[in-house]
Amino acid sequence: MPGPEESSAQLSHVDAGGHVRMVDVSEKAETLREATARARVRLQPQTLALIERNQIAKGNVLEVARIAAIMAAKATPQLIPLCHPLPLTHVGVSFELQREQGLILIETSARTTYKTGVEVEALTAATVAALTIYDMCKAVDHTITLEQAYVARKSGGQHGLVEFSPESEAPTP
Amino acid sequence: MPGPEESSAQLSHVDAGGHVRMVDVSEKAETLREATARARVRLQPQTLALIERNQIAKGNVLEVARIAAIMAAKATPQLIPLCHPLPLTHVGVSFELQREQGLILIETSARTTYKTGVEVEALTAATVAALTIYDMCKAVDHTITLEQAYVARKSGGQHGLVEFSPESEAPTP
Amino acid sequence: MPGPEESSAQLSHVDAGGHVRMVDVSEKAETLREATARARVRLQPQTLALIERNQIAKGNVLEVARIAAIMAAKATPQLIPLCHPLPLTHVGVSFELQREQGLILIETSARTTYKTGVEVEALTAATVAALTIYDMCKAVDHTITLEQAYVARKSGGQHGLVEFSPESEAPTP
Amino acid sequence: MPGPEESSAQLSHVDAGGHVRMVDVSEKAETLREATARARVRLQPQTLALIERNQIAKGNVLEVARIAAIMAAKATPQLIPLCHPLPLTHVGVSFELQREQGLILIETSARTTYKTGVEVEALTAATVAALTIYDMCKAVDHTITLEQAYVARKSGGQHGLVEFSPESEAPTP
Amino acid sequence: MPGPEESSAQLSHVDAGGHVRMVDVSEKAETLREATARARVRLQPQTLALIERNQIAKGNVLEVARIAAIMAAKATPQLIPLCHPLPLTHVGVSFELQREQGLILIETSARTTYKTGVEVEALTAATVAALTIYDMCKAVDHTITLEQAYVARKSGGQHGLVEFSPESEAPTP
Amino acid sequence: MPGPEESSAQLSHVDAGGHVRMVDVSEKAETLREATARARVRLQPQTLALIERNQIAKGNVLEVARIAAIMAAKATPQLIPLCHPLPLTHVGVSFELQREQGLILIETSARTTYKTGVEVEALTAATVAALTIYDMCKAVDHTITLEQAYVARKSGGQHGLVEFSPESEAPTP
Known part of the structure; x- marks a missing residue:
């Protein structure tokens, strides 16, 4: 068999x-390696009030979102196809x-000692927290x-510390 | 054993x-049940150009994001704790x-014939597509x-058709 | 090819x-179909006190255990090889x-409308709640x-209502 | 809608x-819906003898392969991207x-009452049984x-019964 | 944006x-790191006899339970929310x-070279073996x-060797 | 409790x-550790033509198969019971x-720095690519x-470089 790198007439690579x-x-x-991600969720103020008073029928919204976020960080390589x-x-x-303002600000951090960074893990955790808030x-x-949702900070690896903040981040009250 | 609903002095429910x-x-x-979700990702224009010319080192970004989105829709009940x-x-x-503008607009749709809606599945798909774009x-x-990222439309179930569009949705060029 | 049911001399089925x-x-x-399962976890009384005061370093033990239990019920067919x-x-x-007594009593219930029962799902949920309490x-x-840990009650299906309670269940104070 | 390579003003679909x-x-x-798949694994005759005598160090090869196959059938939608x-x-x-001949013939069958067929589930089960034999x-x-490895038979659905057998199937002793 | 640790009047941490x-x-x-866990399952003596004679309709109970236990050990971080x-x-x-006595005693062991222990993995394996016996x-x-079910022994890490045995462990014949 | 290795009259190990x-x-x-696996899929020539022209209704077959293969390599320990x-x-x-000839040749490679090899990961990737082609x-x-499907090459570990090629590999045109 010709190796996959050597083509002949009838082959198409x-x-x-x-x-x-x-x-x-x-x-x-x-x-x-460390990374911090942030996500911002907008809800109607009365929804936020229900969350604070723990009156959402499905249960304690932030507690469930927190656990979902942690488990999602661990599931990142199964979820994002090319993640290590x-x-x-x-x-x-x-x-x-x-x-x-009717906002929930989510901040996640992840850490490892390894050959690649954890920014996708942190970002996945933050977005899944947001999805869970939506669901509940x-x-x-x-x-x-x-x-x-964005990666605010990562450190470790060849690029060293990288920080980022989108222009429109700060919502004026 | 007293049932979990009947407390006595020494029990704390x-x-x-x-x-x-x-x-x-x-x-x-x-x-x-049907649902449509939308997500919007901002990148530097030159990154968008690399995506369009299929020159991102990890491969075809949108194709990978699309497949990740479909698989994430199926994984929703494992990811979002209280989803059926x-x-x-x-x-x-x-x-x-x-x-x-340096934007990628993602639109996902999901469908089922069942007792609950599929808006979280559609929203999860859209968000995971965005995470995959980030990763690649x-x-x-x-x-x-x-x-x-939001649910733009859902139909079926007791609420019938619900449509939503956030105020700030349309970015003016 | 001989079918797998028809053996010949040289075959071994x-x-x-x-x-x-x-x-x-x-x-x-x-x-x-409905099922109820129960599990009982024994801890040192001071551990129970820490749980009640939410002073365990890893976080709110019962909230995490509850969510782990629900997610485990959904994961049952991936965990128990022959479950449908x-x-x-x-x-x-x-x-x-x-x-x-230094005890946490766990009770889980599961429900479906389907061809098989949900007792393994309920029992898996109860046991994983216990494992999570251990971990935390x-x-x-x-x-x-x-x-x-046992299945206390199941209904639906050809056997109708089945109830069970092990002899040693009730711990005397 | 313009094709992905042909852009119009500022949009490219x-x-x-x-x-x-x-x-x-x-x-x-x-x-x-029913489906039957077959897979054929070739090993050195002495390996087959070790399997039959249950002398492979990792354990009972066929029992592990069988359980892996059943679990893989259930995992098919997580493994094959566009499977329902x-x-x-x-x-x-x-x-x-x-x-x-130093051969193990694997036959799997799958069944459901649903809108799509189960041939990929049966084929996945047969192939994962083969992978497990390799691993052990x-x-x-x-x-x-x-x-x-191929799908030998499927029934149910709009195409009714379909049977297939590759030419080279029967290895002559 | 104020960091999540700096609250102001309108924020609630x-x-x-x-x-x-x-x-x-x-x-x-x-x-x-090493850990050993034990679990004890009580069945009716005639059920135990069926297991020993391999006459349970679903198949070889202990072989399936063993494989389920091994796979569950590997799935522990997906199952137990805060496990690494x-x-x-x-x-x-x-x-x-x-x-x-109508008892099956299960003993599992797990090992790793890592920063945290494997007692939850061992305990998860033992309990999932028990759940599988129930299911079959x-x-x-x-x-x-x-x-x-309990962790009988763990070693490695800062606490060194820890052994435990519950009082009521030994069932007298 | 007698250890599981010490039997007495009434015990059966x-x-x-x-x-x-x-x-x-x-x-x-x-x-x-490195490993290379190969798989060969036979289709009707007109199916191959549809794949090359990207006219299969489910989408770009090889792109989906490629991603499925990569994700399957990562899922190998969940799929193959005794894999580390x-x-x-x-x-x-x-x-x-x-x-x-109506053939698709698949070649996968996997790499790690670890205590065990990656040949099962490579072989799982190659076969799941084939399953995905079938599905689409x-x-x-x-x-x-x-x-x-077979492992063509592995290196690293105590056996050093091992290469293998089945006799019937090269299909003559």
């Missing part, structure tokens, strides 16, 4: 353009409620919108 | 406030590139931001 | 004894703390023991 | 060519050892080859 | 009490039948009870 | 013959179409057959 692959990180050094499996050593999730409150509010 | 549970839909009718498992009969994903392009662009 | 298979339920009627996949329509979990408290208490 | 999607089966009737989730009502696996015996035999 | 998180083990040393993913290097399962025999015996 | 277990690799050295979880550092998939084309071709 398909690998040229698409070349989807899980990037080779075999030679990379293991270093401490990696040994997460920490996942944290915190929430801040901005009552007057959708019976009383069909306007819930994930307004913004 | 824990179910009162939290009451997290998978809502009982046993008695609901099976009807055709349901027999998805269709999942579709489409993309629109707005080159000048993060090596060349650390500013990628999921700017917006 | 392997299906006779072992015959592991997912039992055929194609012809069974879809009826409402089925559309769970409800999962509930409640806890009762018996402070003086093991740093402060290495004596945590799942003392008992 | 990407859905035309690729159009990967989970096909819509919402309108299809639920009927009894469906309620499997039966999975069976049988093996036939052809000692002189690779320490003593690096020549193990999955020589053939 | 939610992280204080609940603080569910995956504990940070980044700085812990990698050492050899870790590279299991060994999982073993053994059974002992006590015919006269429930058609002939509705009294099957998991009587006891 | 079950571990002797079957002894299914996840082999202990705790003491093995971590070295760079390991940190894959690379997965690659390439296709070669032999138009006149089955509506137009019921003769699709996985003709051959």
Whole structure:
């Protein structure tokens, strides 16, 4: 059999353009990697009030969202096709409620000592927290919108510390 | 053993406030349910150009994002703690590139004939498509931001057709 | 090729004894099926006090255990090899703390309208709740023991209502 | 809609060519669907002898392969991107050892009452049984080859009964 | 945006009490960790006789339970919300039948070289073995009870060797 | 309690013959491990033409198969019961179409630095690529057959480089 790299007349190679692959990180050094992601969810103020008073029929919204976020961080390599499996050593999730604007701010952090970074894990955790908030409150509010999700900070690896903040981040009250 | 509903002096019942549970839909009718979700991802224009020319090192970004979205729709009950498992009969994903604004618009649709709706499945698909775009392009662009994700339309079930569009949806060029 | 049921001299059939298979339920009627399971976890009284005061370092033990239980009920067909996949329509979990005996009583209920019962789903939920309690408290208490887990009640299907209670169930104060 | 390579003013639609999607089966009737798949694994005769005598160090090869096959049938929608989730009502696996030729013949059957067929589930089960045989015996035999896997029979659905047998199926002793 | 730790008048911080998180083990040393767990299942003596004679309709009960246990050990981080993913290097399962008492004793062991222990993996394996026994025999015996499950021994890590045995462990014949 | 290895009159030990277990690799050295697997799929020439022209209704067959293969490599420890979880550092998939013979040749490669090899991961990837091709084309071709799948090459570990090629590999045009 001709190797897949040697074409002949009757062969058509398909690998040229698409070349989807899980990037080779075999030679990379293991270093401490950290990442922080943020997501912002807009709800109707009365929905936020129900969450704060723990009166949403499905249960404690933020507690469920927090656990969903942690489990989603661990599930990232099964969810995002080209992500490398990696040994997460920490996942944290915190929430801040901005009552007057009707906003929930989600911040997640992830950590590992490995050859690749954990920013996708942190971002997946933050967005799944937002999806869980949607799921738990959708019976009383069909306007819930994930307004913004991004990686705010990552460190470790060859690029060192990278920080980012979208222009429109700060909602003026 | 006293049933968990009958407390005595030395017992402390824990179910009162939290009451997290998978809502009982046993008695609901099976009807055709449909949902459409949208997500918007902002990238640097040159990143968008690389995607269009299929020059991102990890491979064809939109094709991978599309498949990730479909598989995520199916994984929704494993990802979102209180979602019911349901027999998805269709999942579709489409993309629109707005080159000048540096935007990718994602639209997903999901369908089932069942006792509960599929809006979380559609929203999960749209968000995971966005996460996949982030993952595949993060090596060349650390500013990628999921700017917006919401359920635009759902039908079937007791509420009938519900449509929603956030105010800030249309970005003016 | 001879069919796998027709052996000849040189063949050795392997299906006779072992015959592991997912039992055929194609012809069974879809009826409402319900099941209740119970599990009992023994901890040191001071561990129970920490749980009640929400002072366990890993977080709110019962809330995490509850969510783990619900997600485990949904994961049952992936976990228990010969279980049929089925559309769970409800999962509930409640806890009762018996402070003086150092016990947490777990009760789970599951429901579906399908061809097979949901007792394994209910029992899996109860047991995974217990495992989660172990995991969250093991740093402060290495004596945590799942003392008992069983299916207390199932209904629906050809056997109708079945109730069971082990002799040693009621711990005398 | 313009094709993905042909842009118009500022938009470029990407859905035309690729159009990967989970096909819509919402309108299809639920009927009894059955499928049978076969796979053939070639090993060195002495490996087959070790399997028969249950002397492979990792354990009972065929029992593990059988259970792996059943679980893989249930995992098919998570593994094959565009497969619909469906309620499997039966999975069976049988093996036939052809000692002189050094062959294991695997036959799997799957059943459901649903809108789509179960041939991919049956084929996935047969192939994963073969992979498991490879895994358990690779320490003593690096020549193990999955020589053939195909769907031999499917029934139910609009095409009715379809049977297939590849020309080269029967290995002559 | 004020950081999630700096509150102002209109903010309500939610992280204080609940603080569910995956504990940070980044700085812990990698050492050899081992754990042994035990579980005890009570069945009617005639059920035990059917198991021993391999006459349970669903197949070889102990073989299926053993494989389910091994796979469950690997699935632990997906099942138990705050467990760290870790590279299991060994999982073993053994059974002992006590015919006269109608008991199956399950013992599992797990091993890794990592920053955290494997006791939850071992305990999950033992309990899932018990759940599988229940599932496979429930058609002939509705009294099957998991009587006891606990971690009997763990070593490695900062606490060194820890052994535990519940008082009521030894059932007198 | 007598240990599971010390039997008495009334005990029957079950571990002797079957002894299914996840082999202990705790003491093995971590070295760079690589593996290459190949699979060959036969289709009707007109099906191959539809694939090349991207006219299969379900979408771009090879792109979906490629992604399914990569995700399957990551899912191998969940799919193959006794496989160790390991940190894959690379997965690659390439296709070669032999138009006149109606064949698709699949080649996958996997890499890790760990205590065990990655040949099962590579082989799982190759076979799941084949299963995906079957799934996407089955509506137009019921003769699709996985003709051959094997591990062609592995390196690293105590056996060093091992290469294998089945006799019947090269189909003569």
